[in-house]
Amino acid sequence: FRKWVTISPKDAIKLHSMICARRNFLKKLYSSENVIKSYLHSSFPVGSIGRYAKLQKRKxxxxxxxxxxxxxxxxxPKLLQAEIDESVSHLKELREVSDLPALEDxxxxxxxxxxxxDDLHPITGRTVVLRRIPSLNGPDRSKIFRTGAPVTIRDAKTLREIAECVMLASNKKEIKIKIRPSSGSRHLDGDTEYMLTMSQSSGAMHSVQDFFLQNKVVDTPGVDLLGYAFRAKNMPSIHNDRMIADLSDxxxxxxxxxVSAALNKKRPFVTIQGPPGTGKTRVVAEIVRQLIRRRMKTLVCAPSNVATDKVMSEVIRLLDSEQLENIDPDDLMHDMVSDAETIEEAITSNDKYPELCDMFDKMNGPIDEQDRGNMKKEANKLKWKIIKESYKRRLxxxxxxxxxxxxxxxxxxxHPDVIIIDEAAQASEPVAWAAVVQAKRCILAGDHAQLPSTILSLDARKGNLDVSLMERLAKEFSNTNINQLLxxxxxxxxxIMQWSSTEFYESRxxxxxxxxxxTLSDISFIPxxxxxxxxxxxINTDLVKDDGNHSFRELSSQMSFxxxxxxxxxxxxxxxxxxxxxxxKEIAVISPYYAQVAAIRSIINATDVSVNTVDSFQGQEREVVVFSMVRHNPEQVIGFLQNERRLNVAITRAKRQFVLIGSARMMKKNRHLRSLLSTIRRCGKVYEPGIMDAFEKVTSSLPTSSDKKVAVQS
Incomplete structure (x- = not known):
């Protein structure tokens, strides 16, 4: 203590007693070893030890x-940044080899x-209207991004990100977007050409990145879920959930x-794996219905607006079909169930909203700076009061x-009691966690045997950013019966189902x-x-006769095939x-490669036939799916076809017929492709390309009406 004071032996004894008493007190709160180390290695006076220890704890x-x-x-955060950088680089590369219409397509x-x-609104914030300059006689592409979709506005020349936005409305001439508050207030001008891109790969990543960088997770209701997911706590092993009696027939x-597992409060996590066609959306909607019956607040999320809207529509259908107990008949269903992006739009009907608008107008008019500051505080209080009232009644x-x-x-x-993430297998783990920790229980529904979120960065993939939270939990905790398979x-x-069932779902x-x-004979004139x-x-393209011109060889095209x-x-x-x-409308043509999609679109006469990539068609279905493999080369390089999940998605889109057009030789190098070829040979038919002549000859003698029922009745 000579560093600070010179004391007598008598005072030293007193000081020693004080230090011992203080040390014993601190020992109850902290490890005495750590406290002594902090004391010995710090320049704080003795009386500051307690405050310093608390400060260290806060740090x-x-x-x-x-x-x-x-x-x-x-x-x-590093992996997310790598993916952000790679997504921009990928877009730049595509811009160099593709024209604008192709990228819009x-x-x-x-x-x-x-x-x-560019206007500022008291509740919804900053809204921007952009004028679209359509190409002459070009298609209307204004609906590329749906209402509510997260988008990024960029400088069209440099691809520099201007702001993160939400799509509000669009038509062929104008686009209306809302700038997210976190994007700041970067200037927009009338001379610059802009473009909108989806923000899942950049803006969404930025917001998740900020969430973790700022350590916001420690202050959330669901922080205990981290303990279960990362094995700091034992995940409950439950094999006999009490079956809920009043479930839908x-x-x-x-x-x-x-559903019963999802409603079991003893389960912190439940994963519900819904293979194609097993009614996963119906199950999720039933879970939400049951939670509403119990007056439990539920946050329902999904990676896309399409998935969110689908679940919400099904929930509303179920609620409209019954009179719920314990709920005031005066409460409208649409007040209890709401899309988060539309809640604030409904705020305009609040009685206090005109008052807020008046304050906002005065605040932005000629007024003393001190008065402006005071009014801003009052306006902010009123704004949050209105917003809280609008959220309050939502279940x-x-x-x-x-x-x-x-x-x-x-x-x-x-504060939600439960969070449900639909299509959870399509969300990377950090993106999911930013939402999951908002509740004390979590239900993840999806299918990790189908395509995950698209991750472009090799470093991000090496860091497992393409592995969803659902997939990791279902595999790591399989012995606890966490996963419920439909x-x-x-x-x-x-x-059609057999190959997928064997390869991905344990033949269950x-x-x-x-x-x-x-079969097709049920809906057509086919005998x-x-x-x-x-x-x-x-149709095996290897079987073509006298193919000296290599009619079915692949060609490279604009970073694709x-x-x-x-x-x-x-x-x-x-x-x-x-x-x-x-x-x-009941036919889909899909391929792993966009260049093939573009080639087919350019020559197909049937405008009502869907032609798209496998990835874009995930979640849809058709009576017939025609799959073009594309790859056909001497080296047997199969590219995207190595991904067995992409094959699973492709095949399970079909209801009555799946048609594969490609090379059997190319399929023999990959285990999953070999097993698919074996299944087709065992359960279906393999033809040579010349069969098309026979098909066309046979069908020319059949009726041509598009409505079989009309023909039968006549």
């Missing part, structure tokens, strides 16, 4: 989090935009088990995983009786015994289907 808010999670917190961006207005046994709120509304819920005192599918013929899938034997009536069909020979076969087969009475 490490993550100390109580699992070590593995703390390591992830350091790693995730791919749904990557919306260009040719100029500023019309529409649900089958596996669906009932999933279920729906939004995308990257919506700014998620972080706002705590500000308005709306086993009865209502979409496809059992022969069962085709419902009403779909197990469905039952026709070679066209098989559920699984392959195409196969003109396969494209021709696709068009001919689609024409055959339409000639026997199958509507173009």
């Amino acid at each position: 490490d808010p993550l100390a109580s989090c699992p070590p593995e999670f703390r390591a992830k917190l350091k790693e995730w 791919r749904g990557l961006l919306l260009g040719n935009l100029r500023l019309v207005s 529409e649900l089958n046994e596996s669906q009932r088990r999933a 279920a709120i729906f939004c995308t995983l990257t919506s700014s509304a998620i972080q706002r819920l705590a500000q308005v005192n709306w 086993t009865i599918q209502y979409r496809m013929n059992e022969k 899938l069962v085709a419902a009786e009403e779909v197990s034997q469905i 039952n015994d026709s070679p066209l009536n098989v559920p699984l069909l392959m 195409k196969n003109p020979g396969e494209a021709t076969l696709v068009i001919r087969y689609v024409d055959v289907l339409k000639s026997v009475g199958i509507s173009g």
Whole structure:
């Protein structure tokens, strides 16, 4: 202590007693070893030891989090930044080799935009209107991004990010967007050309990155979920959930088990795996309905607006079909269930809203700066009061995983009891966690045997950024019965289902009786015994005779691949289907490569036939799916086809027939492709390309009406 004072031996004894008493007190709160170290290595006086220890504790808010999670917190921002950088680089590369219409066709961006207005609204914030300059006689691409979709506005020349936005409205001439508050107030001008891009790969990542960098996770209601997910706490192992008695009669046994598990309060996590056609959306909606019956607040999220809207529509349908107990009849269903992005739009009907607008106008008019500051405080108080009133009565709120509304819920005192993430397998783990920690229980629904979120960065993939929280939990905690598999599918013929069931779902899938034997003959003029009536069909391009010109060789095109020979076969087969009475709306043509999609679109006559990439078609279904493999080279390089999940998605889009057009030789190098080829040979038919002549000859003698029922009745 000579550093500060010179004291007598008597005072030294007193001081020693004081220090011992202080040390014993601190020992109850902290490890005495750490306190003594802090004391010996600090320059604080003795009386400051307690305050210093508390300060040190505040400096490490993550100390109580699992070590593995703390390591992830350091790693995730770097991986997210790598993905942000790679997404911009990828867009620049595409711009160099592709024209604007091609990129718009791919749904990557919306260009040719100029500023019309830039206004500030008291509730919704900053809104921008952009004028679209359409190409002459070009298609209307203004609906590339749906209302509520997260988008990024960029400088069209430099691709520099201007701001993160939410799509409010669009038509062929104008686009209206809302600037997110976190984007700041970067200037927009009328001379610059702008473009909009989807923000899942950049803006959404930025917001998640900020969430973790600022250590916001420690102050959330669901921080205990981290302990279970990262093994700091034991995940409950439950194999006998109490079956809920009042479930809908529409649900089958596996669906009932999933709902009952989701409603079990002893489970912190539940994953519900819904293979294609097994009614996952119906199960999620039933869970939400049951939670509303119990007056429990539920936050329902999904990676996309399409998925969110689908669940919300099903929930409203269920609620409208019954009178809920314990709920005032005067409470309207749409007041209890709401899309987060539309709640604030409804605020304009609040009685106090005109008062807020008046304050806002005065605040932005000629007024003394001190008065402006005071009025701003009052306006802010009133604004939050109105917003809180609007959220208060909601029992279920729906939004995308990257919506700014998620972080706002705590500000308005709306704390969900349960969070449900639909299509959870399509969300990277850090994106999911930013939402999951808002509640004390979490239900993840999806299918990790289908395509995950698209991650472009190799470093990010090496860091498992493409692995969803749902997939990790389902695999790591499989012994705890965390995963509930839906086993009865209502979409496809059992022969189409067979390969996926064996390869991905432990052979547990069962085709419902009403779909197990469905074929094209049920909806067309194709006879039952026709070679066209098989559920699984392959046209093997290796079997073409005298192919000295290599008719089915692949070609590289704009960072992609195409196969003109396969494209021709696709068009001919689609024409055959339409000639026997199958509507173009019930036919889909899909391929792993966009260049092939573009090639087929350029020559197909049927405008009502969907032609798209496998990735873009995930979540949809058609009576017939025609799949163009594309890859055909001497080296047997198969590229995207190595991804077995992409194959699973491709095949399970079909209800009555799946047609594969490609090379059997190319399939033999990959295990999953080999097994698919074996399944088609065992359960379906493999033909040579020349079969198209026979198909066209047979169908020319059949009726040409597009409505089989009309023909039968006549």
